Amino acid sequence: MADISLSGAPHHVDGIQASYMAQVQRRRLYGGLTLLIFVVLMVSGFNVADDRNAGGFWDGLHQIGDYPADVLSEAWEKRADLPALIVKYFPALVETINIAAVSTLIGAIGGLFLSLLGTRGLAKWPRMIPLFRRISDIMRAVPEIVIALVLIFVLGGGPVPAMIAIAIHTAGALAKMFSEVSENTDLKAVEGLASTGATWSQRMLLGVLPQVAPNYVSYTLLRFEINIRASAILGFVGAGGLGYELRNSMAWGPGRFDEAAAIFILLFGTIVFFDQVSSRYRNRLTEGQGQ
Amino acid sequence: MTTIDLDATKFEAEKLFQRKRLIGFGIPSVIAVYFVYIFFAFDLPGLAGRANMENAVTLASDSWSHKVHVTRDNRSGEITYAVEGERKGRYPDGQRPDWVTGDDAIIIDLGREHIVRYLPDNRTEIEIPGFQLIEAQAEGRTVTTNLPDDLPDWISASDRRVGITTPEGRITLTGARTEVFNYFPGWELFWFTLDSPYYGQSLAKVLFGDQIDPARGNISGAVSDWWNNAMWRHKDVAWAIGETILMAFLGTMGAAIIALPLGFLAAKRFSPFMLVRAATRRLFDFVRGVDALIWTVVLARAFGPGPLTGALAILITDTGTFGKIFSEALENVDQKQIEGVASTGAKPLQRYRFGVIPQIVPVLLAQILYFLESNTRSATIIGAITGGGIGLMLTQAIQTQKDWEEVAYYIVLIIAMVMFMDWFSGWLRGKLIGRKD
Structure with a gap:
């Protein structure tokens, strides 16, 4: 502590800056790791859910509209x-x-x-x-x-x-x-x-x-x-x-x-x-x- | 002057009191009238007639006990012993419960001197204290007994079927088979089924004793036999709970990811175009209004039953809810912080990142985590509709109307799961944004 304060102002600022950058880096690392874990969880979770589903996500995606379309068109025909x-x-x-x-x-x-x-x-x-x-x-x-x-x-x-x-x-x-x-x-x-x-x-x-x-x-x-x-x-x-x-x-x-x-x-x-x-x-x- | 003023004030005050009194009596009486209306609209008087108390008794007793069936097939004379009468719970050949003795005549001791004897030639003798010795003979499709005409209400008899219910157990006799149900407290075979070598071994013996199964180590063998238990299906149950939590997780997080950018579009401060704003808000209202039920139904047609369908249904509904909450939070952000960031020469994206996001993150996280817990419950319900997770197992177990101990097991697990998610989301909230106060 005493050494740093004796070694002059410029060094002092450098030290603060360095420790600040180190902190920022550590924060970024933790943030990045959290994000990575989250992404891995989401992707693997999606894959598991997709696997255990009767129909696959990509096969079903273009069929989403089919049922509402059927219902709506029939309802429209019989709108009376x-x-x-x-x-x-x-x-x-x-x-x-x-x-x-x-x-x-x-x-x-x-x-x-x-x-x-x-x-x-x-x-x-x-x-x-x-x-x-x-x-x-x-x-x-x-x-x-x-x-x-x-x-x-x-x-x-x-x-x-x-x-x-x-x-x-x-x-x-x-x-x-x-x-x-x-x-x-x-x-x-x-x-x-x-x-x-x-x-x-x-x-x-x-x-x-x-x-x-x-x-x-x-x-x-x-x-x-x-x-x-x-x-x-x-x-x-x-x-x-x-x-x-x-x-x-x-x-x-x-x-x-x-x-x-x-x-x-x-x-x-x-x-x-x-x-x-x-x-x-x-x-x-x-x-x-x-x- | 003052008297008039006083009078007027008094008059005002009295009017106020009268209104208060009216409200004080009015609201409770309106509620009471509504309850009376519901009493008849829901046909509560008729409920007693529709309620099936026998079901309630079965449910209450079966959920914490199990029964062992001793069945004689009257055609082949073969006798089987099975827990809950299920193939999976059958005693292996040469084994039987210790309350059954005898070789030619099988003697079943139900306890407290209630004894049933399966005699050769499809004859049965039933000894019940305080009642005559009941003798029955099964022949073809009929049962003949020596029962008198006036029967106590715990015996029902016709020439096709005789049913005897005692506190110690139940006996049914038909032409085709004779069955005795002996009741015991507890969830039988919860750890190991009868074909497992670890059945009936004490915990200490499994952990520290000699190797029981020559092919496997004690602990790994025991764990694998428990995990693959055919009666209780621990493996499937664990997977089902995992699926339910997965549905909630994917749905909530996916909705949050989609709703965040849309929230910006719907917030007045960040979205200058009225048309875009209104369109986004109507979109939120629409997906929220359609509700998870209809989304589940629609999505199940496209993706089939399974956890993905449930996750997507939660995702779509909650996108609307999150969008609404996020855009409200965005409207309330403090302009000063954004200006401060802007004054350093930050570009719009940087302004959002450092000026806006830090302000709304606590609100966002709190909402997301709250919904994660609440969606675990929704996922159970959606699973029951779309066919995935613990909700499906629960409905199936209830629909078979006999495995009430499994129903009780699933209910306990579901409650534990929701409470765990509640605790977990609270813990995570505490870690991420600090305690609320």
């Missing part, structure tokens, strides 16, 4: 029937939306309790916080399809298995997002209420909820968007709604493509519609909070 088909499948659409709405509501209520019980400072039983956190972790980790398939076996097909399955996952997912919000709540209101002798539920209802409600509603709306997609997908494995009708109409194959097209249109329209509506309300909710 399309409005009638859309009306026919409208009840299935309502069922899909209902599954999503109910499971979002139930999930939000469940997530609310799980998050309040699992947040430090708010929990009713502070010792049980890890327990409630693990419960919500597990509920979040279970893919909807697992519960749906098991419940379909017990309860038979229909909307109820999908509803329960999505609600369980939603409760876990929302509990995590909710508790991220409620960790940042101002505890003064809660303390103030506690000093008046308010019970736990009163403290939560009057002290915490008004603070977190905009964020909670915003997350719930986001979840509703996701759940519409999920309920359509679960329908495809037998849980009723639009997905179920889609599978049936696809099983018919050519000749019934107009039905598939009608369902595609309904599903696409619904998803886009609810995405737009919910993103507008979410923007308004989070903007209102800033003021």
Whole structure:
């Protein structure tokens, strides 16, 4: 150290420069290595996936358009029937939306309790916080399809298995997002209420909820968007709604493509519609909070 | 003046309170009415009738236990012993469970003095404490028994088929065959099938004991027999989980790579042409709106079932989602840093590289890693539709409606896989961009 400072200014700068360049080089090396590993993973992963797929990527690439083209051309030929088909499948659409709405509501209520019980400072039983956190972790980790398939076996097909399955996952997912919000709540209101002798539920209802409600509603709306997609997908494995009708109409194959097209249109329209509506309300909710 | 002011304020306040009260009661009641509507729309009252409680019981008991079948083929008189009645779980010739004894008359001890005897000439005797000795004779396609007319509800009998269910096991008799199912807790043959020399050996003996199989070393032989276990298919399961994670990885990363340049095109600050911007945004909305379900269906037609199809479906859907998120992040970048880089004489590409990218990388990485975890779950579902990964194995196991212990095994693995990916993405996020707070 002393040697360097004695040997004069120019050498000093050189030393700094050299060590800086060495650092930059090392950074570049690490960055390059990370990139290399990533590229290798992507390429080899792609090759493995390509190998294990029934049809190859390059063979299938030019066929991508075939099925949509078949569906669209047939739907276009029978375009006169399309409005009638859309009306026919409208009840299935309502069922899909209902599954999503109910499971979002139930999930939000469940997530609310799980998050309040699992947040430090708010929990009713502070010792049980890890327990409630693990419960919500597990509920979040279970893919909807697992519960749906098991419940379909017990309860038979229909909307109820999908509803329960999505609600369980939603409760876990929302509990995590909710508790991220409620960790940042101002505890003064809660303390103030506690000093008046308010019970736990009163403290939560009057002290915490008004603070977190905009964020909670915003997350719930986001979840509703996701759940519409999920309920359509679960329908495809037998849980009723639009997905179920889609599978049936696809099983018919050519000749019934107009039905598939009608369902595609309904599903696409619904998803886009609810995405737009919910993103507008979410923007308004989070903007209102800033003021 | 002041009184009027006060009155007006009071009036205002009361109106506000009234509105609050209306909301306070209104929203819960709307939700309650909606639940009532759903109660009938989903036909919950009829659900009890449709629900199959027998299935639930089978599911609950089979998921943690296994049964050993002792089957007598009444035509050939041959007796087989098999775990779960599967060919793969059959006891090799000359071996049988130790609760079966006797040579001419096979005596099956189900425990607690429940005894079944397979006698010559297709006769069967069943001893159940507290009930008469049941004698049955199979002939051609019929079964004749000495059962009385009024039967307890754990016996069902006709001249074609007799079924007896006891807490110790189940017995079915038909003309063609006589079967006894003996239930045991646990997942049988999870480590080794019966034809493996390592079956029934203790762990210590495999690790430190004498060589069991002369042809192979103990550890390598045991590992290979476990890996190739025909009942539990550990190798296939591992591959399936790998496929599912691969789908999520390829889909998420591919989507991020494609969405980044498109995000620039959709961001107001970097894309001066309104038309390009609007077109890119509509493209994002379109691929997001079509949804993974429809993409899966469409892509499965072109590429056939498999992990690649699932990966591409995730890739296309998430390109839309990432594009939207990235372009929003790009809109919010700080201009100062870009100006600073520009003031050093940086060219546009360098301005992006050093002025923009460092600002958005944390947001990007956080989103990508979050989606990697969430897509692991999606990949399970997509796999069930398009036919790849652990999702397919799960649906197949559920559809056969008998291998519930395998279903339970897959469910445990899926949950473990998702939790691992959750932990892993959180860990990676911590390493790459530091903790969130």
